[in-house]
Amino acid sequence: MTLDLGLYLVLDPGLCRDRGMVETARLAVAGGATIVQLRDKDADTARLIEAGRALRTALAGSGAMLIVNDDVEAALAIGADGVHVGQDDMDPGEVRRRLGPRALLGLSVETVDAAQRVDPVLVDYAGAGPVFATATKPDHKPPVGFAGLAEIVRACPVPVVAIGGLAAGHADAVRASGAMGMAVVSAICGQADPRAAARAMAQAWQAAVAAGG
Numbered sequence: 001m002t003l004d005l006g007l008y009l010v011l012d013p014g015l016c017r018d019r020g021m022v023e024t025a026r027l028a029v030a031g032g033a034t035i036v037q038l039r040d041k042d043a044d045t046a047r048l049i050e051a052g053r054a055l056r057t058a059l060a061g062s063g064a065m066l067i068v069n070d071d072v073e074a075a076l077a078i079g080a081d082g083v084h085v086g087q088d089d090m091d092p093g094e095v096r097r098r099l100g101p102r103a104l105l106g107l108s109v110e111t112v113d114a115a116q117r118v119d120p121v122l123v124d125y126a127g128a129g130p131v132f133a134t135a136t137k138p139d140h141k142p143p144v145g146f147a148g149l150a151e152i153v154r155a156c157p158v159p160v161v162a163i164g165g166l167a168a169g170h171a172d173a174v175r176a177s178g179a180m181g182m183a184v185v186s187a188i189c190g191q192a193d194p195r196a197a198a199r200a201m202a203q204a205w206q207a208a209v210a211a212g213g
């Protein structure tokens, strides 16, 4: 399966509220999300596995990839397409060793220096940001803005998905930075109509790609 970072949904169970992560993901993928990340910072491995298996079943046949945040053991048990880790999580070499060669490995990069250190033999894509300050991740690093994002993209040897405070209206600027997609939490999770929200973002992204080449 080809990696399409275009519209990358990062789930947050709190923001999904009563609709839940599975239904939010299903609607977002119906609207055009290409990747779904299971991110539940309060869940232990057993709970992640339960949630991830339900997500995997719901997304089967949709073409969307399933990535698990932070937890390699859960990703393996779920049969997910990959794992996303940050600079302060597990070493990418160790993640790759435990994951095996086929699964995707995403790594967060918040600075040009971190982007330059990405090993493309181990890492498949980078999540760069936050572009803007966001309440979704209270412990985020300083925002990089679009100029900082462009510098990170230039320095990074793997495709970059931008994250942090993004909405449909940012598609042109994100694309102009050289990033290959937009990762979002609150622009989809907890929205009254996650499918419509995802569709608006996916269409904005596709229009930005078509306009910019």
Ligand SMILES: Cc1ncc(COP(=O)(O)OP(=O)(O)O)c(N)n1
Pocket: 008, 010, 037, 039, 069, 070, 084, 085, 086, 087, 088, 089, 106, 107, 108, 126, 127, 128, 137, 161, 163, 183
């Ligand atoms: C696509 C994407 N990019 C960045 C992150 C942030 O990862 P990390 O820095 O490890 O922070 P937590 O998400 O674990 O709080 C991400 N999850 N996804």
Ligand SMILES: Cc1ncsc1CCOP(=O)(O)O
Pocket: 010, 129, 130, 133, 134, 135, 136, 137, 140, 163, 164, 165, 166, 183, 184, 185, 186, 187
């Ligand atoms: C997980 C993560 N990593 C950097 S910012 C962020 C949260 C992005 O959430 P939102 O799209 O609601 O700003």
Ligand SMILES: [Mg+2]
Pocket: 069, 070, 084, 085, 086, 089
């Ligand atoms: Mg992490």
